[in-house]
Amino acid sequence: MSLHLPTIVFTIVNFIILLFILKYFFSKPVNKILDERKNGINTSIKNAKDNEEKAEISRKEKDQLLHESRSKGREIVEEYKVKAQNISQEIIDDAKKESNVIIERTRVEIEREKQKAESEIKKQVIDLSLILSEKALERHIDEAEHRKLIEDFIFKVGN
Incomplete structure (x- = not known):
């Protein structure tokens, strides 16, 4: 294996020329694409962080609203x-x-009925006493005198 010096020099020169051509024509567009890609990735990361922060804020607001709603x-x-x-x-x-009003009304009504019944009973007792005393005496005394006698009798019996 032999090395040819002119071939090696020629290859190195070709390589350097190729590098300059690549750098001149392709370096800027490739770097531009790489920079755009890098910026796109950085923007995506920043947007993701912003969205994450917004989501966290929204979650906290939702939790706060939920807590307030429960309290309310x-x-x-x-x-x-x-x-x-x-x-x-x-x-x-x-x-x-x-x-209480119904009970009180009932008490008043009962008292009224009681007084009415007592009055009715007294009247009937007086009438019966008149009839009995007329038969017992076989004579007729005037009614006022008879009532007075009966009332006296009732008063004495009542006490």
């Missing part, structure tokens, strides 16, 4: 629970008042 829901439930208890208590109080 609990407040509403408690508020309506208190209202329901108040309404229930009002209904119970009204029912008690009405039952």
Whole structure:
């Protein structure tokens, strides 16, 4: 194997010329493509980070809204629970008042009926006493005198 010096020199010169041609014609477009690709990748990474941050912010806002909604829901439930208890208590109080009014009316009515019955019984007792006393005495006394006698009798018996 022999090395030819002119061939080696020629190959090296060709290689250097090829490098200059490649650098002159292809270096800038390739570097431009590589830079664009690099910028695209960096932009994509930046967008991904921004989107991740936005997603995290949205998640935190959603969690906050969910927490607020739950709190508000609990407040509403408690508020309506208190209202329901108040309404229930009002209904119970009204029912008690009405039952007391009904009881009082019934007492008054019973007392009236009792007095009416007592009065009726006294009247019947007086009438019966008149009839009995007329038969017992076999004579007729005037009614005013007879009533006075009976009332005295009832008063004495009643005491």
